[in-house]
Amino acid sequence: MKISLLATLLLATQSQAPLTPQIMDVEVVRSFPHETDAFTQGFLFADGVLIESTGREGQSRLRKLSVVTGKPTQEIKLPDDVFGEGTARVGDKLVTLTWRSGQGFVFDLTTLQQVGAFAYEGEGWGLTYDGEKLIMSDGSSRLRFLDPETFAEIGGVDVTISGQALPRLNELEYVNGRVWANVYLTDFIVRIDPVTGKVDQISDLSALFPRERRKDKLGDVLNGIAYEEKTERLFVTGKNWPLMFEVNLTPRTEGQ
Template identity: 70%
Template sequence: MKTSLLALLLFFQPPLTPEVVKAEVVATYPHETTAFTQGLLFADGVLIESTGREGQSRLRKLSIRTGRPLMEVALPDEVFGEGTARVGERLITLTWRSGEAYVYDLQTLEEVGKFSYEGEGWGLTYDGERLIMSDGSDRLRFLDPETFEEIGEVEVTLSGQKIGRLNELEYVDGRVWANVFMQDFLVRIDPETGAIDQVADLQGLYPRALRKSPINDVLNGIAYEESSGRLFVTGKNWPNMYEIKLTPKEAE
């Protein structure tokens, strides 16, 4: 892993222990450039996306072929939508600074409840027992999926150094993949220890020179389809979604 890669991701150079992988594009699909992507996941073969910004936040079922919504619901105008997770027949969507999460019926997208939490909401995923939440810090927080009570947390580290700005989350095979805000990398976290054991370099997907806003048009969105093993990523306002395969990255 070359020094420049570490510098971009971490802004320092700790001893390297995680495996480094790169993204190989399997297929490219359209994505609406008006979608400020905050959450991405598969549910029964359907791609679900939650988007952000006040007055523009949506929860949507997408056509992979066209990138357009097959069904969508608007969040209240005053909230900024964030990450989403599926729990059974419910979809749970966080908000950034409103301290509230909205619960929707998976099939109809009808709102069926909401709950409050402390701090900011960024990313959300579900490991089959616990909701796992990021809040922009170096912590992952665990919530009871029925009561939404906070039941624990873990500090996330890379080679012993804290890693903050954890954003969108996706649970895959016992690990939590996370976007690092404003970086073209994913990190894979052991949720029991908080240790990062793999870093994925996605710098080649959508070059920064093509983005209208280097601040806003950043990588964000990870969706894994367990039945097929497909892995999708996209970004805020990106024109494409990418189905990718992660392969070992040779030392440079």
């Protein structure tokens, strides 16, 4: 990330003036174990089950997790030559991206057996589904829209914050008409209007799992947003973090 952009995010969260976008702080409801060999890429709920996809060649997995233990109750490995990335649920399927191989996979939600594959241009980072189209990030400031059946690119939107392009959009989650995105290498989650591309909220999660507690202070970054619509529970985690957190996000009050 460009230093000027990171500075923009930091200054926004530290300002005491009325702000647009709105600044949110994190409150931990409870924490749960998370496997420290899980390089988290995709994170979502499907029918009450927490699903995670992980990355790195030879280590990429798609699995269902026990929330209580953090351990997989069902798991498959991706091919050893791909680097797993974001995952989205589409009906009774799970769609998973890979980083630089230009290849996506489709799995049966119940069995996790592969039932399809597709190709795309560029890198694959995050993926979510708004009920009509897949929304994909590729490391740039653009969100790409894909047809959920053919996986053809059907549009997109450029994401900006205060008029400035916001790159490194990573893991995605669709929540109540907005796209939430981790900003890679930061402890921020941004909320994006998918029509205009404007960031209308920044959540500062830097207090959640301080960098001095991370084994790899640069690599073990915040990544993973799972929202359960039925219960309105929000879970977050990070790459190789020992914990995942159920959290609430609260507006920052003046003077904080």
